Amino acid sequence: MNVSVLDHTPDTNVRFSSVGAAVSLRGVTKAFGQQKVLHGIDLGIPAGQFVAIVGRSGCGKSTLLRLLAGLDQPTGGRIEIDGLETGWRERVRLMFQEPRLLPWQRVAANVEVGLTHARDGNDRRRQAIEAIEQVGLSGREKEWPSILSGGQKQRVALARALVSHPGILAFDEPLGALDALTRIEMQTLIEQVWLDKGFTAIVVTHDVTEAVALADRILLLDAGRVAMDVTVDLPRPRRRGDPAAAAIEGRILERLLER
């Protein structure tokens, strides 16, 4: 809480590098009624790491992200962010598969949704415009969301997530609905803002190639447990079709298709 207030220093042009927050999960379980979805997850993510989570559909990836975003409470275990058990909700931002923009608000007002703490309007607008610039949509502040393309809407959603300088940015299959080319553009953009701002990135994806292209570390979730924890130690920017990447991808796919 107090950390996030400090991050909002009204100083112009302060680059919030190294705002990443560390995540620690200890024995986290989640059940919906009788159905156990997460069976005790132990996991430490250092500040600023780029983590990808892959796994079969229904294995609990979204459930895990919702716990991290504070949208849901774990049934058991502890979640700590930067060593705090509570008060970190504002430090985490979640991006969904759909842009989820408010259709009745223009682009800038949609981005300002990310600035939860009421502040002076001019300052909010300035921060929103800065975030819109970061995602490459300068000049579109006054448009209605309905006239933007799918990729542009997702960029606005990214600006909304970035505008409060979160310590953790969690993505739930954010590119799943985009065409192949727009996907690659968005991957590049996400990598670029991550390098620029230094938040901790947690991306759920069903695309193993995407995971290998972006992440420092890939977690494979299976039946509510972390079944594989792979470090991707490849230099950036990563080339598409690198044999080392293909090898990692092959290993993960093999494990995914087992059974």
Place this chain on the structure above:
Amino acid sequence: MKRVLPWIVPAGILLVWQALSQFGLLSGQVMPAPTAVAEAFWRVTRSGELWRDIEISTWRAFAGFAIGGGIGFALGMLNGLSRLSEKLTDSTLQMVRNIPHLALIPLVILWFGIGEEAKLFLVALGVFFPIYVNTLHGVRSVDRQLLEMGRAYGMSERAIFWRVVFPGALPSIFVGVRYGLGIMWLTLIVAETISASSGIGFMAMNAREFMMVDVVVVSILIYAALGKIADSVARLLERTCLAWNPVYAEV
């Protein structure tokens, strides 16, 4: 040319009507000529009687609309947001909805006599249901994903209401408002025709007693004009408030 096209048929009808009256094929006791109607309009306007009647009718219409619409809106919102309140009241309201409100006229006259309350009550009751039903439907159909987004972004309950629920329900509420406006005029016409001592309906019934068909036609046209004005204002509001919606963006 495109702007003229829709007016050709009505203008033709007026001309034929005038010609039929002129040549005595249409009796003035059945349907006075357009010129006679215009003359009657001029007469009642100058005497000031028309403005008083329009004023009182308009006041009744909108006071009834405000009461019925206000309660309908509040209950629609409440039942859309609270399961408990919906369980408690919705099925009762749906049952009452099956009673045509105009069927209550004899009862209403027994309760209120022919005073203002009777007309306000009928208009309010008639307007209540379309606004209630459409507000409830609007709140229910608000995108759950947007609600979840609001929560994930730390919006307060108040902010969620004003920034997500209300604007999301607004298109549906407007459908209810426009439908309610139609019912408002219809109810008022019936109520004023049956029992009133002022208003446009009274003017028409009074003219009938003195066989002034032209004034009767004038009152019918006034009702039509008032209805049209109310609907146009509602459309304009709709287009302004829903400019974000591509459906309303053109035109």
